[in-house]
Amino acid sequence: MYQRTQSSAPSGRPSREGRPQQSRFSSPRPGSPSRGGQGSRFGAPRSGGAPRYGAPQRSKKQRGGGEYIDPSRFINTTPPSQTEEVFVPVHAFSDFVISPELKQAIAARGYSKPTPIQDGSIPYVLQGKDIIGIANTGTGKTGAFLIPLIDKVRKSRHEQVLIIVPTRELAIQIEDELRAITKGLKIYSVCAVGGVSISPQLRALRQKNEFVIGTPGRLKDLVERRALNLKDYATIVLDEADRMLDMGFIDDMRYIMERMPTPRQTLFFSATLSPDIERLVGQFLTDPVRVMVKKRDTSKNVHQDVVRIAPGIDKVDVLHDLIGHPDFAKVLVFGRTKHGVEKLAGILGKRGIRAESIHGNKSHGQRQRALQNFKQNRAQVLVATDVAARGLDIPAVTHVINFDLPNTYDDYVHRIGRTGRADMSGKALTFIESRN
Numbered sequence: 001m002y003q004r005t006q007s008s009a010p011s012g013r014p015s016r017e018g019r020p021q022q023s024r025f026s027s028p029r030p031g032s033p034s035r036g037g038q039g040s041r042f043g044a045p046r047s048g049g050a051p052r053y054g055a056p057q058r059s060k061k062q063r064g065g066g067e068y069i070d071p072s073r074f075i076n077t078t079p080p081s082q083t084e085e086v087f088v089p090v091h092a093f094s095d096f097v098i099s100p101e102l103k104q105a106i107a108a109r110g111y112s113k114p115t116p117i118q119d120g121s122i123p124y125v126l127q128g129k130d131i132i133g134i135a136n137t138g139t140g141k142t143g144a145f146l147i148p149l150i151d152k153v154r155k156s157r158h159e160q161v162l163i164i165v166p167t168r169e170l171a172i173q174i175e176d177e178l179r180a181i182t183k184g185l186k187i188y189s190v191c192a193v194g195g196v197s198i199s200p201q202l203r204a205l206r207q208k209n210e211f212v213i214g215t216p217g218r219l220k221d222l223v224e225r226r227a228l229n230l231k232d233y234a235t236i237v238l239d240e241a242d243r244m245l246d247m248g249f250i251d252d253m254r255y256i257m258e259r260m261p262t263p264r265q266t267l268f269f270s271a272t273l274s275p276d277i278e279r280l281v282g283q284f285l286t287d288p289v290r291v292m293v294k295k296r297d298t299s300k301n302v303h304q305d306v307v308r309i310a311p312g313i314d315k316v317d318v319l320h321d322l323i324g325h326p327d328f329a330k331v332l333v334f335g336r337t338k339h340g341v342e343k344l345a346g347i348l349g350k351r352g353i354r355a356e357s358i359h360g361n362k363s364h365g366q367r368q369r370a371l372q373n374f375k376q377n378r379a380q381v382l383v384a385t386d387v388a389a390r391g392l393d394i395p396a397v398t399h400v401i402n403f404d405l406p407n408t409y410d411d412y413v414h415r416i417g418r419t420g421r422a423d424m425s426g427k428a429l430t431f432i433e434s435r436n
Contacts, residue, residue, distance in 0.1 A: 066407030195364035216252035301420035
């Protein structure tokens, strides 16, 4: 078994940029067999006791593509400060000028008080202002736009809202939340995503729907088929807008927004604000209110560390050994490629681990079944590409493991944001392969 050892850094002192700490995961005694049938050794310091992460890299690229990220940025083993300021909202949900029925629905969902992004955004959305909302993942951005927009369409049944998101899974998640809040309120929606037959969506759009939630490519297709008339939508939400840019949806986003009426209300919500987003904001938003409650890149609730893979050691064996520990109850593993993710899930399955996979080559139905099996604990491990890194709310993920390095640090932030959500704690481990 792999033993947890004390970090080489002094207790309570965070790692410094550019000065890597020793991983808290050390190797077993020499000769100890791994679960995969061969000795595995990782996290051990080189001779002299100083940790090492491979040869220095002068290039800005890491192996396999993507930007070079200093491994010390993957380490944060300092527990949250006990004296950290507790957020006290300015408003209660009962303070917002929304219908009594909606207040009752919010209470029924178990929402006791607004999160910081909700507390800062909802009043301005209710006033009809354009918003740029920046907050860490898992902090309630969906509620920040759904709650005031539900009230908006209840007060004027002529209002229709278009919500654009980067992935099918996020679109479905938002529609599920919308339906849960509006149960019995006679508010209707269509989820328009690719990977499934377009026919049911065409039929649904012939009826009046207050909300249309979809991915850029499918929405553009529906517009071109004249099934979706954008002139009817005076409110648009772009959730995870930076991810849509990363995925190459910029032209589709422009196509949609240029065909919407003016004036309109435009809401941007994301965890990061890139220069490309800033340019888009300048073109399509009018005097927006910026609500920025992000205090740090990664959640304080996520314990972050690295796992050093020594030369000649199979990463799969190391992963298998980790997953065998009892506290690795619900593990999200990120890989770089679709093929690699599918192969890894298959190997884990053959070793007796209940594993599912999710990536862009899978059909909509396959992705949903995999996600539901993981959410409902019928699978211990979900192996995924970055399609699962944004927006998804998966309860009680105990560990995120970066089996392959992320392309960018922003991708890393979103990956590990799948654990340690709300007030729960989680752990993130990143595999670092040594070159010698």
